[in-house]
Amino acid sequence: MTRGISLLDDLKYILNNQQYSDVKIKCSDDKILYGCRILLAARCEILDGMLYNAKHEATSDEISFPEILSSTMKIILLYLYTGETNKDNLDSRNAINVLHAANFLHLPSLETFVSNFIDSLLKSKQNTFNVVHLFSSVVVKYKSRLDKQNPVIKRIYKKMIAIQLDTIPYDMVPYNMLDVLLSQVSAKDESFVTNEYGILRYVILWGAKEISFEALNNFSKLLPNEKSIAKYCREKNVDAHRVSVDSTISTIGNVRNHLIKKIKGLLLYIHLELIPAKILGCVIDPLKILPEDRLLKAYRFHSIRPQDNSLITHRGFMFKWDQTACGSILILSNDKTEVEAVSAHRHVQSIRAMQALFDKQTIEWDILIQKIGKLISVGVCTEECDFSKNLSIQSTGWCMSSTGSYYHNNISTKYELPPFIEKDIITIHLDMTQRTCAFSINGNRMKTAFSNLPEKIYPALELETGAKAQIIYKAN
Numbered sequence: 514m515t516r517g518i519s520l521l522d523d524l525k526y527i528l529n530n531q532q533y534s535d536v537k538i539k540c541s542d543d544k545i546l547y548g549c550r551i552l553l554a555a556r557c558e559i560l561d562g563m564l565y566n567a568k569h570e571a572t573s574d575e576i577s578f579p580e581i582l583s584s585t586m587k588i589i590l591l592y593l594y595t596g597e598t599n600k601d602n603l604d605s606r607n608a609i610n611v612l613h614a615a616n617f618l619h620l621p622s623l624e625t626f627v628s629n630f631i632d633s634l635l636k637s638k639q640n641t642f643n644v645v646h647l648f649s650s651v652v653v654k655y656k657s658r659l660d661k662q663n664p665v666i667k668r669i670y671k672k673m674i675a676i677q678l679d680t681i682p683y684d685m686v687p688y689n690m691l692d693v694l695l696s697q698v699s700a701k702d703e704s705f706v707t708n709e710y711g712i713l714r715y716v717i718l719w720g721a722k723e724i725s726f727e728a729l730n731n732f733s734k735l736l737p738n739e740k741s742i743a744k745y746c747r748e749k750n751v752d753a754h755r756v757s758v759d760s761t762i763s764t765i766g767n768v769r770n771h772l773i774k775k776i777k778g779l780l781l782y783i784h785l786e787l788i789p790a791k792i793l794g795c796v797i798d799p800l801k802i803l804p805e806d807r808l809l810k811a812y813r814f815h816s817i818r819p820q821d822n823s824l825i826t827h828r829g830f831m832f833k834w835d836q837t838a839c840g841s842i843l844i845l846s847n848d849k850t851e852v853e854a855v856s857a858h859r860h861v862q863s864i865r866a867m868q869a870l871f872d873k874q875t876i877e878w879d880i881l882i883q884k885i886g887k888l889i890s891v892g893v894c895t896e897e898c899d900f901s902k903n904l905s906i907q908s909t910g911w912c913m914s915s916t917g918s919y920y921h922n923n924i925s926t927k928y929e930l931p932p933f934i935e936k937d938i939i940t941i942h943l944d945m946t947q948r949t950c951a952f953s954i955n956g957n958r959m960k961t962a963f964s965n966l967p968e969k970i971y972p973a974l975e976l977e978t979g980a981k982a983q984i985i986y987k988a989n
Contacts, residue, residue: 524594529587536564537575538590544583548590556593559618580617585610589618598626605634605643609650612665628665635672645685648673652693674698675848678707678715679738683722683729688779691719695782698828705828706848709787711739712828716783717802720776721768728768735765735800742792765800773802784828785811832866832878832972832984839864840900843976846983852974853981854886860978863904865894865971875944878972879985882915885935886979890914893943893950893966894973904975911963912975913939913952919962928962930954941972 516523527533527549534547554561563576578586588602588611603611608631615624634643647669655666673694695712698705705712714736721728765772785793785807793815798808833849840862844853852864870876870893880891890905892912904910905920917932918925933939933954940953948966952959974982 521595521597525591528590528594535574538586539575539577540581540583540586541579542582546583546586546590553593557618557620560593578614581614582610585614589614589620589623592620592623598623600630603627603630605646606650608634609647609654613654631665632668635668640672641676641680642685644669644672644676645681648694649685649687649690652690670697674705676706678711683719686719691716691779695779698782706833708739709784709828710742710789710792713780713783713788713797714738716776716779717772717800720772720779723775724768724771728765728772731765731768732772732800736796742796769801776802786814787828790815832868832986834864834984835867835971838898838900838971842978850985851883851981851983852976853884854976854978856978858978859887861888861903861975863894863898863900863902863910863973863975865898865900865973866984869896869969869971870943870945875946877940877942880939880941880974881983881985882933882935882937882939883983884979884981885915885933886977886981888915888975888977889980889982890920890975891939891941891952891982892920892973892975893941893970895967895970898973904973910973910975911950911966912973913962914975921963928952929959930957943970 516526529546529548531547534549536548536550536553538546538548540546550564554564560576581589585607588607591597591599591602608627612624612627612631615621615627631647634640634647637643651666651669695716707715717736718729718732721732780803783803785803788797788811790812793808793811797803834845834852836845836849839845839852840854840860842854842856842860842862843864844855845851849867854860854862882889890903890912892904892910894904894907894911895909898904898907898909904912905914905925906923908922911919911921913919913928913933914925915932915934916925918927937955940956940958942951942953942958944950945966945968948964948968949961950963950966951961972984974984976982
């Protein structure tokens, strides 16, 4: 290599080159890298303090970083020597380590670059695998101290709980990752897209996979997936599965105790009251994996609740639009929080959420108006609503329209604020104790719009071709 042509190339040549270095850098994997003391000190105040001011380090030709891997330190050194930030050196497995090191060494430009890289991973087509790798790295680096105030970690965490667990291969998920994930998601304050039965099923099958493929196969037969279990509930045919369980339960006898030992700690995070009683009795109880006292407590909980198969079974009360209760031109996003009216002709149709609201609940949720189109209305409806038609003209719908009026049964009343527009956030304030509903536009609350609502209603929308909106639950 001819020197003196490119400063960048010359600096790369002396990077981690023992011949031109006067300080050793010991990393967490016990590997030694080499650096130039004066260059490192000039580029980083933390290293300056370690190399020239701290008593121990200043008299030593070696500095140690017990929390930074050598592969991570090589990326840090490349940045310190050349100012170069290269996406080719980053991926979903090492980005968190580099971000942590950049933060520790107070390198804000590098930290911003890595943060932006992580955001690009979260938006990529391989989103699921990237998010799992990133979250796994967060767990390893921060252990149980998951700082959800850190904006990057918070974004990764939010993406992680928006992934259906059954789409993640079991061998991608170590025990400590499941432990942290389930312990962080409280029953009230987070919105986990996987329902509670799905979480329990994943935990059991994950443990079975740890034992053997045969155990995984046997337990898979005994635990229907979420789609099948939802069908059982709709058809009120869960008892039929009980017969199937009784005939095959002997296949798991030899591994049951081994499985319980593996997943005992994870089972503590399962909220059995969020799983319908029929599923507990006909699917979960026969497996004899959960303690009887916990099952009894869940049965008691269900005995004083309304006997309804639409009992909310998601942590955090996460609202999702119901594919089976919407007009034919309405298209849902993968996570079922967004809906768009798509048609070559002008049509107005409606949709409701999966979750029913009843039983003296006081709850709020937001609707983000992503595209207003010609018309969009926000409100609530009953189960009897005809979703192929306008919500506003039906006796089963109560809504606030972008035309500037409230509507119920085709009767309109002007509301006091200017009509909402694209990018506005509409908040619905529902008080099922008083059976009233009020609305806010961008935080400006208006007086009660509707009263004497039915005992059981659902969040609902009315959309004309071109309109698009997202539903967001607001934790109290």
